Amino acid sequence: MSRKQKKMLVRIIVSAALIALLQAVPLQGAWRLAAYMVPYWIIGYDILLKAAKGVRNRQPFDENFLMAVATVGAIVLGEYVEGVAVMLFYQIGELFQSYAVGKSRRNISALMDIRPDYANIEGADGELVRVDPDEVAIGTVIVVQPGEKIPLDGVILEGHAALNTSALTGESLPREVQEGDEVISGCVNMSGLLRIRTTREFGESTVSKILELVENASSRKSPPENFITKFARIYTPAVCYGAVALALLPPIVRLLLGMEAQFGEWVMRALTFLVISCPCALVVSIPLSFFAGIGGASREGVLVKGSNYLHALSQTKVVVFDKTGTMTQGVFEVSEVSPCGMDAAQLVEWAALAESYSAHPISQSLKRAYGQAIDASRVQDVEEIGGHGVTARVDGKRVAVGNERLMARVGVTVQAGRQPGTLVHVAVEGVYAGCISIQDRIKPGAREAIDALHRQGVSRTVMLTGDRDDVAQKVAAELNIDEVHSELLPAQKVSWVETILEKKAKGETVAFVGDGINDAPVLSRADIGVAMGALGSDAAIEAADVVLMDDDPRKIALAIALSRKCLRIVYQNIAFAIGVKGVCLVLGALGVAGMWAAIFADVGVMVLAVLNAIRAMRIPKL
Numbered sequence: 296m297s298r299k300q301k302k303m304l305v306r307i308i309v310s311a312a313l314i315a316l317l318q319a320v321p322l323q324g325a326w327r328l329a330a331y332m333v334p335y336w337i338i339g340y341d342i343l344l345k346a347a348k349g350v351r352n353r354q355p356f357d358e359n360f361l362m363a364v365a366t367v368g369a370i371v372l373g374e375y376v377e378g379v380a381v382m383l384f385y386q387i388g389e390l391f392q393s394y395a396v397g398k399s400r401r402n403i404s405a406l407m408d409i410r411p412d413y414a415n416i417e418g419a420d421g422e423l424v425r426v427d428p429d430e431v432a433i434g435t436v437i438v439v440q441p442g443e444k445i446p447l448d449g450v451i452l453e454g455h456a457a458l459n460t461s462a463l464t465g466e467s468l469p470r471e472v473q474e475g476d477e478v479i480s481g482c483v484n485m486s487g488l489l490r491i492r493t494t495r496e497f498g499e500s501t502v503s504k505i506l507e508l509v510e511n512a513s514s515r516k517s518p519p520e521n522f523i524t525k526f527a528r529i530y531t532p533a534v535c536y537g538a539v540a541l542a543l544l545p546p547i548v549r550l551l552l553g554m555e556a557q558f559g560e561w562v563m564r565a566l567t568f569l570v571i572s573c574p575c576a577l578v579v580s581i582p583l584s585f586f587a588g589i590g591g592a593s594r595e596g597v598l599v600k601g602s603n604y605l606h607a608l609s610q611t612k613v614v615v616f617d618k619t620g621t622m623t624q625g626v627f628e629v630s631e632v633s634p635c636g637m638d639a640a641q642l643v644e645w646a647a648l649a650e651s652y653s654a655h656p657i658s659q660s661l662k663r664a665y666g667q668a669i670d671a672s673r674v675q676d677v678e679e680i681g682g683h684g685v686t687a688r689v690d691g692k693r694v695a696v697g698n699e700r701l702m703a704r705v706g707v708t709v710q711a712g713r714q715p716g717t718l719v720h721v722a723v724e725g726v727y728a729g730c731i732s733i734q735d736r737i738k739p740g741a742r743e744a745i746d747a748l749h750r751q752g753v754s755r756t757v758m759l760t761g762d763r764d765d766v767a768q769k770v771a772a773e774l775n776i777d778e779v780h781s782e783l784l785p786a787q788k789v790s791w792v793e794t795i796l797e798k799k800a801k802g803e804t805v806a807f808v809g810d811g812i813n814d815a816p817v818l819s820r821a822d823i824g825v826a827m828g829a830l831g832s833d834a835a836i837e838a839a840d841v842v843l844m845d846d847d848p849r850k851i852a853l854a855i856a857l858s859r860k861c862l863r864i865v866y867q868n869i870a871f872a873i874g875v876k877g878v879c880l881v882l883g884a885l886g887v888a889g890m891w892a893a894i895f896a897d898v899g900v901m902v903l904a905v906l907n908a909i910r911a912m913r914i915p916k917l
């Protein structure tokens with residue numbers, strides 16, 4: 296509990312004790328009024344002040360105003376106990392709600408407990424100095440001891456260790472890293488001593504980006520939240536006018552009919568009406584549900600950038616995938632080298648050098664196949680052409696490395712056999728130099744991911760790829776994907792997604808899942824862009840609406856299931872709160888439900904709605 300909450304608890308206890316005490320003391324007249332004003336002021340002064348402030352700012356209609364009018368009204372009518380008790384229970388409800396909200400916020404930030412407090416740098420005589428991660432420049436060597444968090448992104452210079460990435464990815468198995476590996480901030484070093492050369496400043500490092508993303512998530516409102524804001528704006532004044540009408544009209548009609556007016560009775564009913572109508576259950580529980588849903592997802596390594604995306608996820612009907620790096624591991628292995636007029640090692644060397652600057656999975660595998668350090672000074676004029684390949688000058692010679700389309704573009708005729716897999720052709724100085732066949736492996740869990748999506752009510756799965764048709768068909772058949780389109784350029788992937796978007800019905804959304812390499816435009820075009828490979832690709836974090844921290848395609852179905860659960864809870868709360876309030880309003884107007892029933896309905900609905908909202912944090916079973 297925070298200091299503020301503790302103070303509120305003391306106020307509640309003191310005023311409740313005073314009310315109980317006053318029941319035993321027979322006071323009369325002004326003394327009785329004065330005595331009740333003490334607990335009333337103790338428990339309600341902040342509400343009264345806020346209500347007065349609202350009136351002064353000409354924005355009176357909020358729950359403070361409702362409570363102030365209702366309780367002051369009850370006291371004026373001589374119903375002291377009711378007046379004070381309404382305020383007391385209202386404050387108990389508020390305390391409970393602030394405690395619950397604060398607790399789930401703290402839970403989430405504890406789960407996201409990845410913010411490093413310091414970085415160790417080596418001082419002049421080798422001792423470690425702790426500095427603020429913010430002050431560490433790019434290229435500084437930092438030391439991370441076992442048990443410490445990696446404070447900045449970088450490359451390991453020395454040492455090997457097992458890293459715990461669970462705070463980032465939800466993955467509990469440790470990841471082994473060694474010299475030369477890239478590491479990202481937020482992981483915890485569990486075993487060896489690491490010396491790391493930083494490659495990013497703190498503000499650009501993965502931790503900062505993730506924290507920023509999670510902190511801003513609740514500012515992007517979902518349709519139900521916007522609805523409640525609008526609803527409250529009309530609802531509260533409407534209820535106030537309704538209450539005025541309830542207080543005035545029946546007595547006037549009674550007078551006209553020659554009966555006794557019973558003003559007191561009707562004013563009391565109107566005040567009850569006000570207490571019941573307080574919309575705080577909705578105003579509090581709906582944003583809380585989304586917050587809990589986003590928090591639950593982040594615990595599983597799924598970062599959702601806003602409540603609006605959680606809402607969109609729950610309506611997913613079509614899921615479109617990229618192939619390489621999304622459904623496949625993107626770790627190609629060279630299965631055959633077919634050179635033309637040079638030896639195989641020479642061909643691989645040309646290819647690896649030309650690819651030296653590319654981040655594409657194909658480039659990574661060629662560099663691995665080459666197996667030697669790349670002398671970047673031999674490479675100039677690099678140009679990477681999306682969906683084609685790369686061209687560069689290596690040792691002064693023009694080299695092109697890519698698919699058949701690239702060869703056609705540089706005017707080289709391909710002379711290849713029927714090698715299986717993805718073919719990387721190489722041309723040197725405009726002459727065909729041979730091809731390298733590479734093969735990718737399907738991700739473990741990719742098939743399950745597709746099945747799980749179908750179980751979550753996704754009606755169509757589509758794969759878009761720039762790779763050859765036979766490779767694409769084989770992967771799709773193995774994964775049970777409904778539809779494949781192959782040999783696409785990045786721009787053609789966008790137009791396919793646009794075609795799918797045009798055909799969808801209202802209230803349905805299309806998600807695109809990619810790795811952020813070559814497909815950032817598609818990620819931003821789809822209703823929901825889901826990026827894989829946050830453990831590396833910046834473009835993905837920027838362009839996507841949802842980021843899967845550990846590249847596991849099964850998490851998409853999990854995210855959809857979580858979003859559906861969250862929305863179910865939101866609609867339950869809306870129906871429950873509006874339903875109970877509606878019934879109580881009628882009963883209050885008819886005089887069946889009195890002030891006590893009103894306050895229990897109000898606080899009770901709020902407590903139940905908040906408890907229900909917190910459920911959105913728990914991960915559903917798939």
Ligand code: ADP
Pocket residue numbers: 617618619620650653655657658679680681682683684685696697698717718719759760761762763783784785812813
């Ligand atoms: P995917 O849709 O499978 O993710 P991309 O759109 O990234 O594939 O690339 C499509 C095709 O373009 C690849 O299959 C490959 O033939 C070629 N290509 C793209 N980038 C490169 C590169 N850096 N080196 C060689 N070939 C490339």
Ligand code: MG
Pocket residue numbers: 617618619620810812813814
């Ligand atoms: Mg790709």
